Amino acid sequence: MAGGRRMRGDAVLWVPGTDHAGIATQVIVEKSLWAEQRTTRHQLGREEFLKRMWKWKSDRSEQILHQMKALGVTLDWDRAVFTMDPTMWTAVTARSDRQTMSAAVTAAFVRLYDAGLVYRSEALVNWCCHLQSAVSDIEVEHKTVDGAMVDFAYRWERDPSEEIVVSTTRPETMLGDTAVAVHPGDQRWASWVGRRLTHPLRPGEPTIPVLADESVRPDFGTGAVKITPAHDPNDFEVGKRHQLESLTILSEDGRINENGGEFQGLTRSEARLAVLDALRQRGLLRDQRPHQLSVPVCSRTGDVIEPMVKHQWFVRCGEMAAAALAAVESGELVLEPPSLRNIWKQWLQESRDWCVSHQRGGASDLA
Incomplete structure (x- = not known):
């Protein structure tokens, strides 16, 4: 100090x-x-x-x-500064170039970009519908709530009398389903892999495939799950592996968009009830039972976080995380107390690229 x-x-x-x-x-x-x-x-x-x-x-x-x-x-x-002030660098250091403090923030960002550590990409982010902004992982909390497990049927395009029953805790997102997945070792559904299904609430659209993926837990519900790449982190990765379409069905304020067909304009909670009712009317709702689930919420607003695919700015964390881990392992960096080493290791081993975009009134900035 x-x-x-x-x-x-x-x-x-x-x-x-x-x-x-x-x-x-x-x-x-x-x-x-x-x-x-x-x-x-x-x-x-x-x-x-x-x-x-x-x-x-x-x-x-x-x-x-x-x-x-x-x-x-x-x-x-007398030299107090703020990162977004027009204060000149020369008020703080002996530098002769007349950059402002806010320009220094921009310069740091450009250096990271030139070094390949900052990039812009379309990816799944934590979207707060109240703020209408992406928020970072550290701004998301998880709360355990009493919800429901819902089972509903998808029917085989060739023979509607045959069906595969999927389980989900978010039935409203089935409007954006682009596949159904099962575990490759689950014999209950082995004969379904490769078949194509009709989507009951998107009539007239192309059918969706049944695929096998190691990420599916056979003990979750029926063992068959809906895949919504645009609205679930695990499904997003499944979608990339199997080259699935990402169909966004939510607008930035959390209402169903034009991809939701007859449900367009409904809030998330309204859509959940409406989708369940539609499945019931079509004879496809199979079961509803109590189920505890972990819900991501925005630490700033308390609003439920929506995973959404967006073009945003990210910091590439892999190499930096590896260097930070190596520094502790080699003794170059010493953590006190030593018990923090486990937290350090867990945090950095699980790190992923960090979303640094925030939105203000519909425009993106880096806050």
Whole structure:
């Protein structure tokens, strides 16, 4: 710490700075706006909402700096900076180029991009329908809730009297099904692999295949599962392995889109009931039973997270995670207490590319 170095007699420059917390700030300002005026950010408009965001930031930054001063922290307060300020680099360092602090953030991003560590791609992300934004893995919590396991039938295109019964906890997403999968070793459904099925709620559309995939758990429900690549992380990977179509059936606000046919415009909860009723009317609903499930929710809003396929920015984490693991294993990096090594190892071994996109009023930025 700079304070410790100064106490040893070293000359130290300690610059105070604050970072931007885009999603957290947005949620707080939105709640305040609703409590005070019963107005949403959409009703207020982008420019006016941004003004309120900046005012909130200004007020809170002063509080943060005041708290640091009260703690007796000896910083060079005249050089205080914020990551999105137009403050020049020369106010902080001896650099001669007149870059702003916000430009420095952009420069860091460009360097990561040039190094191949940042890229833009279409992939499955955690989508918060309330924020209408992607959120990172660390902003997602999982809650155990009482739900239901639903069994319904898909019929063979050649002989509608023959059916394969699938199990799901999210029947509304069957509107986006592009396959049914079974485990390759599950003899109950072995004769079905390679057959094609008619989709009961997408009449007139191409049939969908029954395929075998190692990821299917034979002990889950009937052992046959629906595959919805655009709305489930595991299904997304199955879709890539088997080159399946990803059919998005939800809009950014969580309502069924035009791909949902007669269900277009319904909310997620409304669609669930409507789909179950439609399956019942067609004689395809086989069973409903209580089932506990883990539901991903946005830590900022409490809204249920929707896995959705989006074009977003990602940080490539594989090589960096491997280097961080190797540094601890070699002793180059020492963790205290040593018990943290297991957490470090688990976190980095399970790391995947990190989504760094956030959306503001329908436009993407990097918050």
